Amino acid sequence: MFTMECLGVNEKNNLTIGGVDVSELAKEYKTPLYIMDEDHIRRNCRIYKNAMDKYYGGNGLILYASKAFSCLRMCRIANEEGLGLDVVSGGELYTAIKAGFPMEKVYFHGNNKTPDELMLAVSNNVGRIVVDNKYELSMLSELSGSMKKEVRVSFRIKPGIDAHTHDFVKTGQIDSKFGFALDTGEAEEIIRYANSLKGIKIEGVHCHIGSQIFEIEPFLLAAEKMISFIADLKDNAGIEIKELNLGGGYGIKYTADDDPVQYDEFIRHVSGVVCDLSQKRGISLPKILMEPGRSIVAPAGITVYTVGAVKEIPGIRTYISVDGGMCDNPRYILYQSKYTALTVNNPAAKGEKIVTIAGKCCESGDILIKDIKMPHVSSGDLIAVLATGAYNYSMASNYNRIPRPPVVMVRGGKHEIVVARESYEDLIKNDL
């Protein structure tokens, strides 16, 4: 049986997460239900943090990419674990502010930050604004003048690395809406320009080459190109870059076919390249940042559904419909992402039939898992879709006016709601 580190089976033969019986949680909080193992999230944070401390001698920082899963509790966890935060919108920034996150450790990303978002960021003294384009830079320069504040920036660079992953999440190549191209000289040009602007303090450069990446080579190549770029900037323009942010994108195990490397090994390899090349090029080792999102939260979360209609189309397919779908997990309809599911009772039961697990939305494409071998499943049974801790709650919508499920966290055998279930009343609260 494919499983996750935080899952187990108890004496009642029920699935457990963080030691807590999933069927009990479903009874108490109803379904659909997102459940996350907080201890496991914290463990993942520590794996990253310890590796950075070890391989960069304390001169490194992990930023949790909050777009994977953002809420007040998650911001607090990241802070308590000594991580910084990557935010990509005013809403994520606002969440961090309200969670009391130390603003100097917040990095603001995005290819089209609005004037209001930049104002919110600058007035709250966000640690870095990761500049994506010239328009943004000119707005920042003006803001800095009008608010009499120095704005500390980093630059989003396209290192021209083609990470072997789904096209939609390939962002390091030149044909990308994000950032400045390194190979065409665009990146150097914008940094020289920024250097001439008053109120803009150049701190770092950043790249993010994609997501759900399993190979280490693209990360090594990116690190190499970025260090060379930093050294070139120093040689050609006399501009010193103190910080290199290497982005996120480390793959996780969604199904038995996925084989991610150990994240601390990853960091060890990358640090080798970074340290060697810095020395060779005669630059001092920049502060290194990394921004994992998915790999911190995805393997710590499951979504529990109740099975409704079971529709067998003879000779064609059996649809098992559940009480959620693309509204709480749009990743299949967006990327044909693959997931694994288990029955909550008797999770180790042998698969006996290929079925398709479908959602309840009015879209034929509203599928959670296509063609999965499942044990016998009947209406009323609970099933758990695994590794849904990232990009599920954060991508959920109210399509079909379906209220979003709550998020429950388990920790030390206890459980607690961290995001409440939406009500029908919530759905109409902005309707006038």
Ligand SMILES: *Cc1c(COP(=O)(O)O)cnc(C)c1O
């Ligand atoms: C999405 C994103 C991340 C996190 O990616 P994961 O695949 O979730 O690790 C980090 N940095 C930036 C700039 C991103 O856009």
